[in-house]
Amino acid sequence: MVKACLFDLDGVIVDTAKYHYLAWRRLANELGFEFTEEDNERLKGVSRMKSLEILLEIGGVSFDEETKEAMAAKKNAWYVEYISKMDSSEVLPGVIDFLTSLRENGIKISLGSVSKNAMIILKNTDVDKYFDAVIDGTKITHAKPDPEVFLKGAEELGVDPKECVVFEDAQAGIEAAINAGMHSVGVGSPEILGKADFVISSFNEMSLNRLKF
Structure with missing residues (x-):
């Protein structure tokens, strides 16, 4: 029986990738070169400093x-400036209905995100009220696929890992769930998220009945 659901943030609850892109493009423009959406694909799932190295490589410039x-x-x-203007209209389709049904049925809810700006986003989009625990980048030392972020969520909720389901849009996140001994649901592409128990394209496809493993 599933007792808790743990959610990644970016690409699962909201889509903040566009704001990362705008901030990186703004930096590139300030440095005097173009940074395209195609270039931005190289930064997905990459740390901030590694992303900067890629951007500087694209621009053909180097700094100390x-x-x-x-x-x-x-x-x-700049990224924080952009996300500070987010509102509830940016929550992805079906998310609120699913979170509501979880709460109504006594299933606990945790965030499991490496983002250090998670609380700003949760508050501005008015979804913070649904979460019993929030584990973000300020509380962990290891990035996914290390299971730390999800194990801490289960611990804070007081739930055994094997009674948890993780919702993730990244391969490293699915692997982190597996490493934590949890069930997992991919949100996005089956080609990328094939290690998950099953994959949905959006939360409009999700219901409590699908939480039976």
């Missing part, structure tokens, strides 16, 4: 470490 740290901080400040 101190300057790069300042650039990464500037990019993050």
